[in-house]
Amino acid sequence: MNRPLRRMSAALMVLFALLLLNANWLQTVQAGSLNQRPGNARVLLQQYSNERGPILVAGDSIARSVETKGEFKYLREYPDKALYAQLTGYFSLFDKTGLERSENSVLAGTDDRLFIRRAIDLLTGKDRQGGAVQLTVDPAAQRAATKGLRDVGGKGAVVALDPRTGAILAMQSAPSYDPNPLAAHSSRAVQEAYDTLNEDPDKPLRNRAAAEIYPPGSTFKLVTAAAALSSGRYTADGVVPGQAVLDLPQTTADLRNENRRACADGTPTLTEALRYSCNTSFGAIGLDLGDDALREQAGKFGFGRDDIEVGIPSATSRFPAELNAPQTAQSAIGQYDVAATPLQMAMVAAAIANGGKVMQPYLVDRLLAPDLSQLDRAEPEELDTAVTPQVATALTSMMVDVVENGTGRNAQIDGVSVAGKTGTAQVGEGRDPHAWFVSFAPAEDPEVAVAVLVENGAGNTEISGGQLAAPIARSVMQAVLGSAS
Amino acid sequence: MSATTLTPQATPSRRGAELLLLVLGGVVFMGAYAAVGLSMYGELPANLSTYGAFLAVLLLGAHLVVRRFAPYADPVLLPAVGMLNGLGLALIHRLDLADVDRTEQARGALPSGDALSQLTWMAVGVVLFALVLIFVRDHRVLQRYTYTAMVVGIGLLLLPLVPGLGVEIRGARIWIRALGFSFQPGELAKLVLMVFFAGYLVVKRDVLALASRRVLGIDLPRGRDLGPLIVVFGASLAILVFEKDLGTSVLFFGSFVMLLYVATQRRSWLLLGALLVLVGGWAAYEAFGHVQIRVNTWLHPFDYEDSGYQLQQAMFGLAAGGILGTGLGQGRPDLVPVAKSDFIVAALGEELGLTGLMAVLLLYGIVVERGLRTAIASRDAFGKLLAAGLSFILAIQVFVVVGGVTRLIPLTGLTTPFLSYGGSSLVVNWAIIALLLRMSDAARRPAPPPSRATPTAAQAVARP
Numbered sequence: 005m006n007r008p009l010r011r012m013s014a015a016l017m018v019l020f021a022l023l024l025l026n027a028n029w030l031q032t033v034q035a036g037s038l039n040q041r042p043g044n045a046r047v048l049l050q051q052y053s054n055e056r057g058p059i060l061v062a063g064d065s066i067a068r069s070v071e072t073k074g075e076f077k078y079l080r081e082y083p084d085k086a087l088y089a090q091l092t093g094y095f096s097l098f099d100k101t102g103l104e105r106s107e108n109s110v111l112a113g114t115d116d117r118l119f120i121r122r123a124i125d126l127l128t129g130k131d132r133q134g135g136a137v138q139l140t141v142d143p144a145a146q147r148a149a150t151k152g153l154r155d156v157g158g159k160g161a162v163v164a165l166d167p168r169t170g171a172i173l174a175m176q177s178a179p180s181y182d183p184n185p186l187a188a189h190s191s192r193a194v195q196e197a198y199d200t201l202n203e204d205p206d207k208p209l210r211n212r213a214a215a216e217i218y219p220p221g222s223t224f225k226l227v228t229a230a231a232a233l234s235s236g237r238y239t240a241d242g243v244v245p246g247q248a249v250l251d252l253p254q255t256t257a258d259l260r261n262e263n264r265r266a267c268a269d270g271t272p273t274l275t276e277a278l279r280y281s282c283n284t285s286f287g288a289i290g291l292d293l294g295d296d297a298l299r300e301q302a303g304k305f306g307f308g309r310d311d312i313e314v315g316i317p318s319a320t321s322r323f324p325a326e327l328n329a330p331q332t333a334q335s336a337i338g339q340y341d342v343a344a345t346p347l348q349m350a351m352v353a354a355a356i357a358n359g360g361k362v363m364q365p366y367l368v369d370r371l372l373a374p375d376l377s378q379l380d381r382a383e384p385e386e387l388d389t390a391v392t393p394q395v396a397t398a399l400t401s402m403m404v405d406v407v408e409n410g411t412g413r414n415a416q417i418d419g420v421s422v423a424g425k426t427g428t429a430q431v432g433e434g435r436d437p438h439a440w441f442v443s444f445a446p447a448e449d450p451e452v453a454v455a456v457l458v459e460n461g462a463g464n465t466e467i468s469g470g471q472l473a474a475p476i477a478r479s480v481m482q483a484v485l486g487s488a489s
Numbered sequence: 490m491s492a493t494t495l496t497p498q499a500t501p502s503r504r505g506a507e508l509l510l511l512v513l514g515g516v517v518f519m520g521a522y523a524a525v526g527l528s529m530y531g532e533l534p535a536n537l538s539t540y541g542a543f544l545a546v547l548l549l550g551a552h553l554v555v556r557r558f559a560p561y562a563d564p565v566l567l568p569a570v571g572m573l574n575g576l577g578l579a580l581i582h583r584l585d586l587a588d589v590d591r592t593e594q595a596r597g598a599l600p601s602g603d604a605l606s607q608l609t610w611m612a613v614g615v616v617l618f619a620l621v622l623i624f625v626r627d628h629r630v631l632q633r634y635t636y637t638a639m640v641v642g643i644g645l646l647l648l649p650l651v652p653g654l655g656v657e658i659r660g661a662r663i664w665i666r667a668l669g670f671s672f673q674p675g676e677l678a679k680l681v682l683m684v685f686f687a688g689y690l691v692v693k694r695d696v697l698a699l700a701s702r703r704v705l706g707i708d709l710p711r712g713r714d715l716g717p718l719i720v721v722f723g724a725s726l727a728i729l730v731f732e733k734d735l736g737t738s739v740l741f742f743g744s745f746v747m748l749l750y751v752a753t754q755r756r757s758w759l760l761l762g763a764l765l766v767l768v769g770g771w772a773a774y775e776a777f778g779h780v781q782i783r784v785n786t787w788l789h790p791f792d793y794e795d796s797g798y799q800l801q802q803a804m805f806g807l808a809a810g811g812i813l814g815t816g817l818g819q820g821r822p823d824l825v826p827v828a829k830s831d832f833i834v835a836a837l838g839e840e841l842g843l844t845g846l847m848a849v850l851l852l853y854g855i856v857v858e859r860g861l862r863t864a865i866a867s868r869d870a871f872g873k874l875l876a877a878g879l880s881f882i883l884a885i886q887v888f889v890v891v892g893g894v895t896r897l898i899p900l901t902g903l904t905t906p907f908l909s910y911g912g913s914s915l916v917v918n919w920a921i922i923a924l925l926l927r928m929s930d931a932a933r934r935p936a937p938p939p940s941r942a943t944p945t946a947a948q949a950v951a952r953p
Contacts, residue, residue, distance in 0.1 A: 032843065
């Protein structure tokens with residue numbers, strides 16, 4: 005009977021081999037997708053059972069984990085509520101957004117850079133602890149931006165950059181939201197809070213500063229002016245067309261100035277055209293340069309790039325392809341299909357401030373291990389060169405002129421020269437235009453560049469970038485300059 | 490077989506090796522138990538030493554009984570099952586802690602809950618183990634009870650169907666409850682019926698092997714010889730239909746067919762058996778909702794919210810464990826329903842990872858291999874069949890349970906030998922190991938003095 009016994013042994017060993025192979029398959033190859041699977045509460049519980057690292061701004065935790073009793077060991081808290089919600093996002097039972105999502109591996113402590121520490125924790129039996137993420141944000145600027153948007157009411161966004169590095173000093177979107185209810189441990193409470201926010205017609209969950217695009221209106225004239233100066237065919241003091249009405253070729257439509265009058269008696273210099281934000285002048289310049297030149301210039305400032313990654317969802321700004329003449333003229337003044345995020349317009353101002361060099365914007369300054377030793381530090385990175393230093397200097401003095409003598413007077417700061425540009429972007433018949441302001445200061449040695457957008461003029465009767473947006477930009481710049489000194 | 494078996498004089502008793510391996514198993518248990526305490530409360534369990542001492546007394550007692558009553562028995566079996574049992578205790582203890590919601594009250598009163606009752610059952614099992622070794626001095630006496638075993642075995646299987654005695658738990662009617670105790674008679678029936686199968690086939694194997702007709706190139710047994718096969722097939726179907734116990738049904742029929750093949754050396758029995766399994770399986774699938782649910786849940790575990798939940802959770806657990814596991818006490822094995830009994834493999838794979846799961850599977854592989862080696866080395870046909878049958882049911886249980894939990898095959902409710910929480914299964918499995926040790930002692934024992942058995946006779950017995 006030994007031969008069938010040996011065969012039976014072999015058959016049983018084959019069965020065991022199948023078990024081993026299947027276990028290997030399941031626990032290595034399939035494990036990844038199973039762990040990602042919706043409805044897998046286990047990974048979530050695991051996330052809550054370890055102390056998640058904090059998100060820091062100037063040494064303070066703007067997101068932190070506190071120990072609680074109950075099935076979930078730690079609760080995620082956002083002590084500043086809505087102030088930083090657009091940056092941190094939230095860490096909920098169902099989802100992670102913002103930096104909570106993009107920096108999850110460090111915060112959760114699963115990042116490869118934490119591997120050695122994790123191995124030591126494993127041996128000593130310590131619970132895994134997450135690392136910290138330190139942001140570039142200046143809390144004074146963030147508060148100023150928030151207050152400015154709240155004072156004007158309605159919806160809008162502010163982005164402040166350090167033009168020399170690309171570091172984001174402030175980023176706020178209004179209305180914002182309190183992420184704390186979304187991080188609650190009761191799934192029903194989380195769902196209710198989410199539904200309320202999601203169904204809010206003002207869309208507080210959307211980050212208008214980086215993830216929404218708007219017609220940039222007259223602030224785009226900076227790009228057109230940059231293209232004009234770069235072409236060598238225009239100078240700051242050279243005369244440009246400035247009639248009251250620009251007849252658009254191939255169409256019955258006209259391009260008019262805001263006040264329906266000629267620009268500076270009809271023969272403005274480029275500086276004057278920018279000072280008064282003359283539509284006919286920049287429309288004509290756009291026609292003269294052609295859409296390709298405008299598109300190329302916009303691209304150098306970052307339009308059309310999808311690699312501008314700051315760790316939170318961002319939209320790609322665009323300058324449309326294939327334009328006919330009237331569309332080109334419209335696009336040259338930031339209308340038609342041109343669309344930009346406030347972040348993009350802040351980058352335009354920052355590039356001019358930085359001698360033409362566009363810096364990659366970034367939000368995360370350092371990654372820290374649980375013991376606060378440094379894991380990584382952001383290196384400022386040049387994205388592109390938008391204009392030559394000479395063109396940048398010329399644009400800067402034109403922008404200073406806008407604030408000193410033109411539409412941007414509301415951005416003036418005592419003792420500091422401010423460079424700026426207003427914008428009032430039409431968004432279609434019957435709807436109030438968006439108010440824009442982009443600026444930087446001090447003009448001679450810029451430390452901060454700011455873009456402000458107030459959607460649909462926040463319902464005010466007097467809607468213009470100078471009226472609504474410039475004061476907000478000023479307070480943000482003051483906050484940065486004040487906290488720097 | 491190796492020369493060792495043919496010249497039994499050379500066989501060392503290897504009791505020292507057994508003791509060493511037992512100590513190693515004890516260390517594994519103590520380590521696991523301490524790890525649970527450390528990771529969940531940051532301190533060593535207060536009763537680590539008493540708990541460990543109790544286990545040590547049990548296993549050392551078992552060792553001494555083997556040393557005294559089966560000195561030539563296989564030295565690996567006892568330590569292997571001791572280690573599995575100890576690991577199971579640590580896992581059940583860990584799941585106990587999850588049950589009490591990790592509150593302060595858990596810290597003082599340990600061992601508690603199911604781990605304590607499992608330890609009690611283990612003590613009963615080890616006592617039974619000792620009693621079997623002490624009183625069954627020669628396994629061949631069991632052959633006398635062939636037909637008694639048949640009656641008792643079938644009686645045990647039917648017991649849960651007795652009104653008032655049997656209870657239905659989670660859809661399967663395989664339990665009896667009396668005098669405050671519940672018991673799964675099917676577990677004991679495994680052992681008893683294996684005695685019947687072995688005894689019956691020893692007598693009938695020549696008839697079953699020789700008388701046949703050749704059909705389509707296959708030697709088929711005569712119609713009247715098919716009787717026993719049909720009876721066991723029917724009984725298995727009956728278990729499936731009336732007790733809704735897919736696992737036991739597969740186990741019985743599978744082991745009977747396998748032993749038929751071993752006894753007669755005719756592959757036609759395997760073919761017939763496979764055919765009957767296909768027919769029976771198809772009929773059962775068509776006729777019974779619970780079989781269909783099992784199969785569909787297996788194929789699409791995520792499409793079935795309710796019936797697939799347990800399997801989903803098990804797979805999530807195994808995936809969360811990954812290669813190295815979360816560490817004892819650091820996963821959430823309690824999310825899998827019935828983690829202590831049917832799904833303890835999921836808890837193992839989550840907290841000890843693929844590594845731990847493979848180690849345990851290899852341990853089972855060793856137990857089965859040792860059992861089969863005993864069967865091959867046995868000098869009598871009854872011993873061969875009984876050892877093979879007992880090893881086979883251990884192997885099939887492991888395959889069916891682990892395969893079910895890891896979604897290799899459809900899920901059938903069976904316990905994982907020695908690891909799962911469950912008194913009946915644990916006690917009976919200890920008795921099974923005692924019988925295997927008894928037979929391996931007989932197989933490895935030096936031959937009696939030459940005056941009573943010539944070397945040629947010994948060789949003749951050992952030859953297949």
